[in-house]
Amino acid sequence: MENWTLSEDILLLEGLKVTPKSSIPAFTLLLLIYIFIMVSNLGLVVLIFRTRSLHQPMYLLYCNMSINDVFGATIIIPHVLRDMFISNSERYIHYMDCVIQAFCVHVYGSTSHTVLMIMAFDRYVAICNPLRYATIMTDKMVVKLSVAAWVAAFIMVAILLGLTIRLSRCRRVIPNLFCDNASLFSLSCESVLINQIYGLGYTVVLLGSSVSSVTLTYLKIAAVCLRSKNKMVNSKALQTCATHLAVYILLLISAFIIVILHRFPRLSDHRKVATIVGEVVLPALNAVIYGLQIKVIRQRIMAVFHSKGGLMNWK
Template sequence: MENQTLGEGVLLLEGLKVSSQSTLPAFIALLLIYIFALVSNISLVVLILTSRTLHQPMYLLFCNMSINDIFGATIVTPHILRDIFRPPSERFIHYIDCAIQAFCVHLYANVTHTVLMIMAFDRYVAICKPLQYATIMTGRTVAALSAAAWTVAFTAVAILVGLSIRLSRCRRVIPNPFCDNASLFGLSCESVLVNHVYGLGLTAVLLGSSFVSVTITYLKIGVVCVRSKNKALNSKALQTCGTHLAVYVFLLVSALVIITLHRFPQMSDYRKVASVLCEVTLPAFNAVIYGLQIKEIKQRIIALLHNRKIVNHRDNSLDSPLRRRSSIDNQTYFPAVKYDMENSTFGGEILILERLKLTSQSFIPAFVLLLLVYIFIMVSNIGLVVLIFRSRSLQQPMYLLFCNMSINDFFGATIIIPHVLRDLLLSDSERLIRYTDCAVQAFCVHLHASVSHTVLMIMTFDRYVAICSPLRYATIMTSRTVAALSAVAWTVALLMVAILVGLSVRLSRCRSVVSNLFCDNASLFKLSCESVLINNIYGLGYTVVLLGSSIGSVTLTYLKIAVVCLSSRNKSLNSKALQTCATHLAVYVFLLVSGFIIVTLHRFPQLADHRKVASVLGHVVLPVLNAVIYGLQIKEVRQRIKALFHNNKVALMDV
């Protein structure tokens, strides 16, 4: 293994020692923690950036921590999840990928310290110099501190890893579940004295500066609190500083545990477990500590989970939540509410969205189901794209074209589902959206729908060439052709949708209620009291051209493919045609049926609730269906998924 078994640039990772009985539980536990870390940290960043009351230096600086936690968890956890099902002989990584991972791992660790240092400075100014806080902690200061935290860490780690990759290599085994700097210079037989000196200096400077700055800062804060008899000040200091200190202590303890275990080679298995747990649990720990202990964020999370309204000065005149819900559902508003919405309370740029009619017993199951489906869409579609791009045997025109579908499905689901999930937990008066955001969402919704058709058309062309002109397939479907077809599919859809939405945003508005769960083109031009004849004409023409061209091309193509299959006695050809074309047709038929159902329901206002459900399901089910059909019905992808979960060896081009 150390000499000739592996390719020149391929290394072998030592994984965690997990028994066959505990592999699946370990995988599920790691996956759930990773999903929690992603969802919680992303949610915190979105919550802070979208809530004006949280646009304070403390929370904006904390966004650095959440972004870094997402980055840190994503560097290591997916890699370990992949390797946990592989036998030790198949845990390969390219040297370049190893160096990048080592850089990212140390960047994550360094940024954690530098961000905690600038957060400590913010708390010092807030508590020790409250009157100067607004003048010191300006937006420019926050940006400068954030930039400094990342730049200092980036520069220090670049030198650290750079000193390691300059060395020649005489070993191939990484004694760790993932790559770090020690793993890199451990591959060399040269003198690593410079690496040790710089690494020790970096560790001393980083830990020393963070420990000293945090200690001095909190000693000064402690002195101020002891001298002050202001209970409110002391309570606030304890609340905000306690969370910060808890995270910092956890970070220090975990780092010291790993450093200590490095000194005992006989405890390498414990060190591996500790390093993995540190990379996985710290991001989740930060999200819990800051999300549940900081008052303003905790209030908003409680409001979301219990559907309680946070004080909003614009909504003081609204009635009880029950009456608000019924009034929206029945399209009737109390005079005060109607005046507020249509005139001045929401302003010309603020619109209100309608909601799904859900009972109090069913909205939590609906929320959980939608969230799980969205997570599945993200994981499955991103997983398929990564699998196709990382596997040379799958880098064929059919699969590369399918990547457009997966990317579009991820895009389409992300436009709608997070928005619907948020609105499920809000009361009617809080389900607001800016007109600009509404127009952008409408553009994205129609772009997703249009690209679904154009991508299926180019995938149809690929199947036609593969089956009807197999000898010319390699010369026709080159990489340049695939790139050109993909670019055409997105560009044509982009131009058509830009004109469609552009015709709607030019209109003046006399209404403020969007008669849908999310914004689309029909919702936009219905806000106007002007003539929408041009919109209807172009919209009808756009639909006819898009559906007509897709139906016509798909029908003609598959008729020709059917003729070729019927005239051919080659069972292998017919079997392959049935396998690849059936998946394509199934997706296309579902796309057409769902589209026609929504268009039909638009013609019956009394079925508005059914239309809302159908429109959401269209954006939820299709991405799931695409991932399942293409992921499980295409032979090569199915084999690789089975290899991951059943520990079967798949041939590697690099071995």
């Protein structure tokens, strides 16, 4: 009986289909991307917290995105790297570990949207109500918005996974690179109608509120910029908003592709590639977009490299 219970709790991951010849190049590339994500995002956070001039709401909100990207990459990439050199029949994972991983994966995805929503609110206040910006976007407000972004994601995902773990299981194979909610409830032979309804509602609420709030925010910002005759103000607004909008559009496209491909089991290999791009490439791009497109941060990074270069030449 104990052996049967143990076998029920052990799941098998399909993993990424990589040929022996391409496994080493793929492993090396993925490892380098992971190192870049960690160094760039953590470096950005450290730089912001150590520089007094960057202790502003906009930059402190950026830290949420960087921390979330590090969190998401750490949940996924080491696991995928490990499985590259393990045969398909030996990619085991315990059921509870799978649930925890699925929870973290969905928290990462949900927080990506909620954080971008509060960042859009910050840009709206800065451009549409510049005289009241300092009184609205206080340190306390930044903390409240950050906590709200993370707590909202935790609650939505906790309900999502709570509905899934109540189901009994009759299958053991996870048809994905890592565990997620759709893969977990597909293990059950029971009716998953409630899971599908909540999952659809969760997706609609998250993406719907995200798209509508960001769209409304930028429409109001565009209206203010069109009425304003100050070219310098408009240029600064365009620069800061373009950075945020580029990250948001990339995230949105990735989310829609993954959601759509989940509806077509025959395209599981395509979904895995799309997932890798969405969960690995986006965190790397975010650091580049925010780190290099923001003038103050770019100047600080260049100053650090120049000081190191000068120190090496002096030595």
